[in-house]
Amino acid sequence: MTSRINSRHGDVSYDVKVWSIRTYKGANGTTYTVRWSVAGKARPETFKTKALAESFRAQLLSAARRGEAFDSDTGRPISMLSTEPETPSWYEHATTYMDMKWRRAAAESRASIADALATVTPAFISVDGRPTTQALRRALYGWVFNTAERKNGPPPPDLRKTVHWLERNTFHLSALDDPSVLRSALETLATRQDGQTASTNTFVRKRAVLYNALEYAVELGYFPTNPLSRVKWTTPKATEAVDPRVLVDRKRAEALLAAVAAQGDLGPHLVAFFGCMYYAAMRPAEVVELREADLVLPEEDSGWGDIHLNASAPAVAKRWTDSGQRREARQLKHRAREEVRPVPCHPRLVQLLRAHLERFGTAPDGRIFRGRYYNRRLSESVYGRCWQNVRVLGLSEIEAASPMARRPYDLRHACVTTWLNAGVDPAQVAAWAGHSVAVLLRVYIRCVAGRDEIARKRIERALEEDGSDGTEGLA
Numbered sequence: 001m002t003s004r005i006n007s008r009h010g011d012v013s014y015d016v017k018v019w020s021i022r023t024y025k026g027a028n029g030t031t032y033t034v035r036w037s038v039a040g041k042a043r044p045e046t047f048k049t050k051a052l053a054e055s056f057r058a059q060l061l062s063a064a065r066r067g068e069a070f071d072s073d074t075g076r077p078i079s080m081l082s083t084e085p086e087t088p089s090w091y092e093h094a095t096t097y098m099d100m101k102w103r104r105a106a107a108e109s110r111a112s113i114a115d116a117l118a119t120v121t122p123a124f125i126s127v128d129g130r131p132t133t134q135a136l137r138r139a140l141y142g143w144v145f146n147t148a149e150r151k152n153g154p155p156p157p158d159l160r161k162t163v164h165w166l167e168r169n170t171f172h173l174s175a176l177d178d179p180s181v182l183r184s185a186l187e188t189l190a191t192r193q194d195g196q197t198a199s200t201n202t203f204v205r206k207r208a209v210l211y212n213a214l215e216y217a218v219e220l221g222y223f224p225t226n227p228l229s230r231v232k233w234t235t236p237k238a239t240e241a242v243d244p245r246v247l248v249d250r251k252r253a254e255a256l257l258a259a260v261a262a263q264g265d266l267g268p269h270l271v272a273f274f275g276c277m278y279y280a281a282m283r284p285a286e287v288v289e290l291r292e293a294d295l296v297l298p299e300e301d302s303g304w305g306d307i308h309l310n311a312s313a314p315a316v317a318k319r320w321t322d323s324g325q326r327r328e329a330r331q332l333k334h335r336a337r338e339e340v341r342p343v344p345c346h347p348r349l350v351q352l353l354r355a356h357l358e359r360f361g362t363a364p365d366g367r368i369f370r371g372r373y374y375n376r377r378l379s380e381s382v383y384g385r386c387w388q389n390v391r392v393l394g395l396s397e398i399e400a401a402s403p404m405a406r407r408p409y410d411l412r413h414a415c416v417t418t419w420l421n422a423g424v425d426p427a428q429v430a431a432w433a434g435h436s437v438a439v440l441l442r443v444y445i446r447c448v449a450g451r452d453e454i455a456r457k458r459i460e461r462a463l464e465e466d467g468s469d470g471t472e473g474l475a
Contacts, residue, residue, distance in 0.1 A: 012069035012078065013039035018060050021053050036060055036075065043075035051126030055171035062178035087173035087222050090124040091166055095144060097213045102147040106330055107316040114145035114320075116189075116209035123185040124171045131162045133193065139163050146319060173222050176214065182231045185210065204235060240439075241446045245403045246410040247417055252395065253278045256405060257352075259394035263386055270383055272349075272356035273369050277411035279349035280307055281419070281433045284408055285314040288378050289329055291366040292357065297350055305345035305353075309434075310338065315380045327377040333434060343432050383408060416440070417447040 018036040032053035033046045047053040063070070063077035070077050088096075094117050101113055118140035122133070130136070139162040143155045155163040175181055189206045192198045198206075207228075214226050248256065257278075261271050276287045289311040296306040313327040331337045345353070356368065363370045369378050387408050391400050405411065412433075419429045430440040 011039075011072040013072050014067065014069060015039050016060075016064045016070050018057060018064060021050065021057060023050075034060070038070045038075045039072050041072075041075070049126055049169050050129070051169035051171060054126060055175040058171065058175035058178040058181050061180070062175075065178075089167075089172055090121065090170040090176070091144075093173050093217060093222075094121065094213060095150070097216050098145050099147050100216065106314070107320040107322075108314050110146075111316055111320045112205065113209050114141055116206035117145050117213070119206055120185050120189055120210050121166075121170065123188040124176070124181070125166065126169045129165075130169070131165060135162045136166075137193070139166060148322075149319065173217060176217075177223065177227045179227070179231050182228055183233070186231065186233050200235065201240075207235075240443050242413045242417075242443055243403060244447050246406055247414045247447060248278075248405045248411070249414075250418075252399070252405070253411065253414065256390055256394035259390040260386065262393065263389060266382070266386060269356075269360060269369070270386055272352040273378070273383065274387075274408060274411060275349050275352040276307075277408060278415055279346040279352075280343045281412045281415035282307075282309065282343065283312065283333065283412060283434075284380065284383070285312040285327075286332065288327065288367075288369060289313040290368050292362050292368055293366055295345070295353060297345070297354060301351045301354065302347050303350065304347060305350045307343045307345050309341045309343060313377055325377075326379070335434070341431070341434055413444075413447070417444055420444060420448050 016036065016038055018034075020035075022033045022035060024031050024033065029048070031046050031048060032050045033044050034053050034057045036043050036057075045053075045056060047056065059080065060077065063079060068077045068079060071081055074081065087093075098113065098117060102110060105113065118137060121140055122130075122136055131139075139155070139159045143149055143159050144163060144166065154160065171181070176185075186207065189210065190198050190203050192202075211226065211228050214223065214228050217223050218226055257271050257275060260267050260274055263270070273287055276282045276290065277284065282290070286309055290307070290309070294308050294310065296308070298305050309332060311329050312332050313329050315326050318326055332339060332341055335341065353368070362368055367377070370376060371378050371382065391405060395404060405414075416429060416433050419432070420426065426437055426440055430437045433440065435443070
């Protein structure tokens with residue numbers, strides 16, 4: 001069907017067909033031709049790279065699927081005749097997005113965003129002549145999406161060829177308006193490098209980065225709405241709940257702490273470290289940054305104290321931090337800067353902390369726990385290796401072969417579970433643990449013991465007080 005819609009574009013048609021790309025290998029190199037027809041008239045367009053050809057073809061298909069009119073004179077969709085500037089390539093947009101995020105993002109977030117962008121980018125590049133998967137990963141994660149390294153100079157010699165290929169061969173951003181292109185991207189995010197299916201949590205995290213990058217494109221005026229919102233994709237539900245098998249009771253926890261103390265010269269330095277996780281539900285990154293000034297200890301070891309948490313130092317590769325150190329002090333997880341989270345200090349933890357301070361003192365900046373040399377922050381590899389030895393000594397052979405206390409973090413899970421099972425109000429537990437109530441209940445729902453029995457007894461008491469056996473009106 002051909003009609004006249006206005007004087008600016010003249011005749012337009014909705015009779016559009018788009019064919020596959022034709023590849024021609026000549027003496028001067030390979031070219032790629034996109035072929036389509038408008039109102040029965042063939043329209044070829046030739047490109048030097050397959051990525052550009054695929055990007056242009058995707059734009060034509062997207063316009064045709066939307067039912068957009070095509071100009072009969074030029075063969076282009078009306079939207080492509082706009083005087084608006086051409087959209088940038090995915091490479092240009094993704095690096096701009098990474099630069100925008102870099103300054104305010106924590107080191108862990110920087111690495112996570114770069115990982116997601118490096119994973120999805122191969123879905124937006126030409127298949128023809130592309131470097132190996134390993135070469136792409138090294139270039140994208142190792143240099144392209146690291147703002148500090150990219151702005152510090154040209155890529156390293158071993159990455160230079162791949163980076164220059166990427167600069168020329170990613171789709172134009174407008175090609176991502178095609179649902180089929182984004183569906184391919186989601187398939188890429190859902191697949192690990194070894195070809196296995198990615199975990200639900202990994203997929204959700206990486207999809208969120210892609211969505212946010214496209215939201216930034218909307219903000220810059222490249223799309224009217226986020227094109228990813230139009231793609232129907234069912235994400236399997238993630239299992240966030242803690243496995244009850246990882247939990248330890250107090251008897252086993254104390255046996256593990258005793259095994260820590262027996263670990264040569266290093267072990268005694270770490271007893272209170274692990275104790276902070278079991279008795280105060282602290283994250284390892286929070287314990288690493290704990291200072292003597294954060295403690296309010298009672299005069300007697302038999303009393304309760306308080307801990308005022310205000311900083312965390314998560315571990316991440318040096319290349320993602322501003323200082324070049326693996327750990328950088330930052331605000332608490334999910335908290336604003338300078339915000340404090342009070343945590344009760346159990347009498348047993350009071351004893352452990354006081355004994356530690358009396359024996360080892362603190363680092364010059366007041367940190368309670370430190371590496372063995374030069375007062376550096378405690379390395380996760382150091383306490384991680386210690387913990388693996390401790391499980392063999394502190395648990396039975398059967399328990400050591402099970403998931404019980406598999407990671408130091410499981411001590412925190414055991415503490416939170418203890419608080420909930422003791423009947424502490426979930427809102428209070430959430431505040432102490434640094435969770436929202438919704439997350440707390442979702443994560444620990446499988447670890448709360450005996451709550452269903454308590455609920456049944458309450459229902460029975462309510463019915464007895466009501467004087468009804470619940471059968472009235474059922475006959």
